[in-house]
Structures are given as structure tokens and as C-alpha cells.
Amino acid sequence: xxxLDRIDEKDKSIEGYITVAKEDALxxxxxxxxxxxxxxxxxxxxxxxxxxDNICTDKILTTCASKMLYNFVPPYDATVVxxxxxxxxxxxxxxxxxxFAMGSSTETSYFKKTKNPHDLAKVxxxxxxxxxxxxxxxxxxxxxGSDTGGSIRQPSAFCGVVGLKPTYxxxxxxxxxxxxxxxxxxxxxxxxxxxxxxxxxxxxGYDKMDSTSADEKxxxxxxxxxxxxxxxxxxxxxxxxxxxxxxxxxxxxMNAAKVYESMGAEIFEFSLPMTKYALPAYYIMSxxxxxxxxxxxxxxxxxxxxxxxxxxxxxxxxTRSEGFGSEVKRRIxxxxxxxxxxxxxxxxxxAQQARxxxxxxxxxxxxxxxxxxxxxxxxxxxxxxxxITDPITxxxxxxxxxxxxxxxxxxxxxxxxxxxxxMPIGLQLIAKPFAENTLFKTAxxxx
Ligand code: GLN
Numbered sequence: 001x002x003x004l005d006r007i008d009e010k011d012k013s014i015e016g017y018i019t020v021a022k023e024d025a026l027x028x029x030x031x032x033x034x035x036x037x038x039x040x041x042x043x044x045x046x047x048x049x050x051x052x053d054n055i056c057t058d059k060i061l062t063t064c065a066s067k068m069l070y071n072f073v074p075p076y077d078a079t080v081v082x083x084x085x086x087x088x089x090x091x092x093x094x095x096x097x098x099x100f101a102m103g104s105s106t107e108t109s110y111f112k113k114t115k116n117p118h119d120l121a122k123v124x125x126x127x128x129x130x131x132x133x134x135x136x137x138x139x140x141x142x143x144x145g146s147d148t149g150g151s152i153r154q155p156s157a158f159c160g161v162v163g164l165k166p167t168y169x170x171x172x173x174x175x176x177x178x179x180x181x182x183x184x185x186x187x188x189x190x191x192x193x194x195x196x197x198x199x200x201x202x203x204x205g206y207d208k209m210d211s212t213s214a215d216e217k218x219x220x221x222x223x224x225x226x227x228x229x230x231x232x233x234x235x236x237x238x239x240x241x242x243x244x245x246x247x248x249x250x251x252x253x254m255n256a257a258k259v260y261e262s263m264g265a266e267i268f269e270f271s272l273p274m275t276k277y278a279l280p281a282y283y284i285m286s287x288x289x290x291x292x293x294x295x296x297x298x299x300x301x302x303x304x305x306x307x308x309x310x311x312x313x314x315x316x317x318x319t320r321s322e323g324f325g326s327e328v329k330r331r332i333x334x335x336x337x338x339x340x341x342x343x344x345x346x347x348x349x350x351a352q353q354a355r356x357x358x359x360x361x362x363x364x365x366x367x368x369x370x371x372x373x374x375x376x377x378x379x380x381x382x383x384x385x386x387x388i389t390d391p392i393t394x395x396x397x398x399x400x401x402x403x404x405x406x407x408x409x410x411x412x413x414x415x416x417x418x419x420x421x422x423m424p425i426g427l428q429l430i431a432k433p434f435a436e437n438t439l440f441k442t443a444x445x446x447x
Pocket of ligand 1: 101102103104126146147148149152179286
């Protein structure tokens with residue numbers, strides 16, 4: 001009830017929620033109360049979570065912030081939601097996002113523009129901007145986001161909270177509306193590193209419903225919190241602190257490196273020359289996969305259907321023209337173009353080759369270092385409206401985050417200072433696959 005009151009008061013200005021699931025939340029809160037009375041308590045019993053609106057919730061509207069799914073009520077829970085509920089967590093609502101998770105500012109949502117709680121004139125980042133904003137504004141205890149090219153980490157950096165993108169395959173994607181299936185991962189957005197580890201404990205693990213789920217043993221992700229970073233080898237790739245990085249961001253990152261050094265870690269600068277291919281490769285691959293994944297939205301199975309049409313083809317055409325926003329259409333066109341017979345070798349195949357090179361260069365780096373340290377974003381949060389008409393500038397915002405998805409690695413963004421206008425700066429730590437515990441140890445030591 002306290003949190004629902006808080007949402008009532010705060011969300012008028014933040015606009016982080018698409019749906020507040022009041023009845024469901026109060027019902028599950030009652031169940032949580034009962035299980036506490038009966039001694040059945042887990043770390044998440046009664047703890048309120050908000051869930052990004054591209055993650056299916058049984059009987060609760062799931063729109064992907066698109067007109068295309070404005071009325072879609074899933075008949076099942078995503079695996080992550082099922083797991084949270086099994087732990088007694090209370091789903092309090094569904095958060096705003098860029099349409100189908102395409103964007104870096106939450107401005108492509110069909111419904112509303114979420115504001116950054118640190119400055120209401122600025123974007124919260126994206127695409128999980130609603131999730132990050134409601135955690136930062138104390139309108140949820142924690143949230144789930146999805147990250148295809150930075151969508152958990154970038155909004156977490158912009159809003160001054162902690163965002164984890166787990167290793168590809170560690171968290172089930174069953175029930176996550178697919179954007180780019182080979183890159184998408186669900187992860188926690190929390191107020192601190194401990195909460196991030198606790199939530200990961202609840203949602204990680206093999207799921208037979210997701211064919212890309214990793215059949216690996218999970219760990220207790222809280223066990224390394226508090227361990228020393230003495231002797232830890234931390235690499236800083238020079239491509240991530242060069243041109244285009246706001247000075248205050250770079251200063252905060254270098255300062256964080258000094259803090260780690262003072263705790264006994266060893267700091268090295270090195271080069272990841274493949275970085276320059278990451279953005280173009282990402283936008284080709286993610287758009288190609290999106291064009292295929294979004295083919296299912298045709299007005300037949302669910303969601304929006306155009307009202308006036310002459311025949312089936314006309315119905316498809318009108319439904320998709322009216323149901324998708326312009327950024328989604330741009331990605332579908334880019335994707336189908338890159339996949340078309342005459343251009344496949346020049347674009348999609350090249351992007352896949354770049355992917356292999358990027359993945360290999362990270363593997364080599366992790367022979368030498370335990371952790372890679374970079375900024376999460378080149379700048380702090382920008383003004384609402386500033387980049388939305390310029391897709392290339394918007395895409396450039398993902399320069400520090402996309403490589404991690406391309407290589408399937410885990411990465412965490414934690415707050416590491418403020419710029420002179422008091423906007424938060426995010427520090428990104430990257431580790432090798434399934435080394436989430438190394439990330440938590442390193443992140444916790446700085447916090
Ligand atoms: N901003 C990136 C994009 O627009 C990343 C999105 C995401 O991670 N879902 O594709």
C-alpha cells in the first residue's frame with residue numbers, strides 16, 4: 001500500500017508505468033503476508049517488483065509500448081515472472097519502454113515519455129527507461145529490464161541505479177517478446193549491488209522452454225559480495241575512453257580505476273581494436289533478427305488490427321503501417337534489406353564475421369584480465385527531444401554497451417559519480433561468460 005501511494009504521488013511526473021497492477025499486487029501481498037506467518041520466507045517474500053512491458057505477465061496487459069499490442073493480455077507468465085512469484089515477490093506494475101525495446105531514450109513509446117528522476121527535462125535512457133526511472137524514484141524496490149544492446153545498463157547509468165546484463169543463456173527468455181533473439185537477455189535493475197545478486201539468484205537457471213538457455217549450474221550470486229579485489233587484474237580498453245566521451249565521464253571512470261588500485265587491484269590499459277565494428281554490426285544483426293521476429297504481428301493472431309481493408313494483403317499492410325511506430329519500421333526495413341538475396345553477403349554475413357572477431361578479441365582479453373572496466377555511456381542523460389529526430393546520434397549512445405551483447409558476456413553498470421549538472425555517471429564492468437560472481441565482487445567493492 002505504501003508503494004502504491006508512492007506511485008500515485010510520483011508517477012504523475014515520472015510517467016514510468018504503463019500499467020499499475022493494483023488488485024493483483026494487493027492479492028499477492030496478502031499471500032506473502034500469510035506465507036511469512038507460516039514461516040515460509042525467502043529473500044524476496046513481499047518485495048515489490050516492476051516488470052518491463054515486453055515481459056509477459058499472466059492476465060496483465062503487456063504492450064511492448066506499441067500500438068500493435070495495445071490490448072494484448074498474455075495467458076501465461078514469462079519464466080522470470082513465474083520464478084519471482086514463486087519466491088513471494090509482488091509484481092506491482094509494468095514499465096514504459098521504447099517501442100519493442102528499440103531505442104535509447106524511451107521516447108519511442110506509443111504511450112508516454114518517461115522522465116529522468118534526477119532532472120525531469122531529461123530522458124531516463126532506454127529502452128528499459130521506465131524500469132530504471134521507477135527504481136530511482138522509489139516507485140519500486142527493484143525492476144526487471146531487457147538488454148539487447150545496452151537497454152538495462154544505459155538507463156541504469158542515466159538514472160543512477162545498478163543494472164545487470166547477465167551472460168547470454170543464464171536467464172530464460174521464455175515469455176520475453178523477442179527483439180533480436182541472439183542478443184536479448186533479461187536482468188535486474190536495482191538500488192544496489194546486493195539486491196542485484198539477490199534478484200539474479202531468483203531468476204537465473206536452465207529452462208527447457210528456452211532453446212538458447214544454458215545448461216550450466218548456477219551459483220549463489222551473493223557469495224562473493226565483500227570479497228577482496230586485491231590482485232584482481234582490471235583492463236581498460238583505450239577505445240572506450242577516447243574521442244566522443246564526455247570529459248566528466250572519462251574523469252569519473254579514471255577515478256574509479258584509482259579507487260580499485262588503492263584496494264590492491266592491478267590496472268592495465270589495452271586495446272580492443274574491433275570496437276569500431278561493433279555498432280554497425282549490432283545494428284545490422286539486431287535489425288535483421290527484428291525484421292524476422294516482428295513478422296508475427298500481422299493483425300491475425302493478437303493485438304491491433306486495422307479497421308478498413310479490402311483483402312488479406314491489404315489488412316496486413318494497413319495493420320502494420322498503422323500499428324508500428326517509425327523507429328520500428330526503420331529497423332524492419334533495414335533488417336529485410338540486409339537479409340535480401342542481393343545484399344546478404346555484403347551486410348548480414350559481414351556483420352556475423354565482425355561478431356566472431358569481436359567475440360575472439362574479448363576472449364583474448366580475458367586471458368589477461370579478470371574484469372574490463374569502461375564507461376557505460378559516452379555522455380550523461382540528454383534532454384528529451386534532443387536526439388529523437390537523429391537516429392545516428394541516438395545509435396552512437398550505445399557505443400560502450402553493444403559489444404557485450406555481441407559477445408554474449410555479462411556486464412554490470414554501477415553509479416560512479418555525477419557531472420556538473422548533477423546527472424549520474426555509470427561505470428561498466430565486464431567479465432567472461434558465467435563470471436557474474438567476479439562482477440558482483442568488483443562492483444560491491446566500489447560501492
Ligand atoms: N539502444 C539499442 C537499440 O536501440 C539497444 C536496445 C536494447 O538493448 N533493447 O537497439
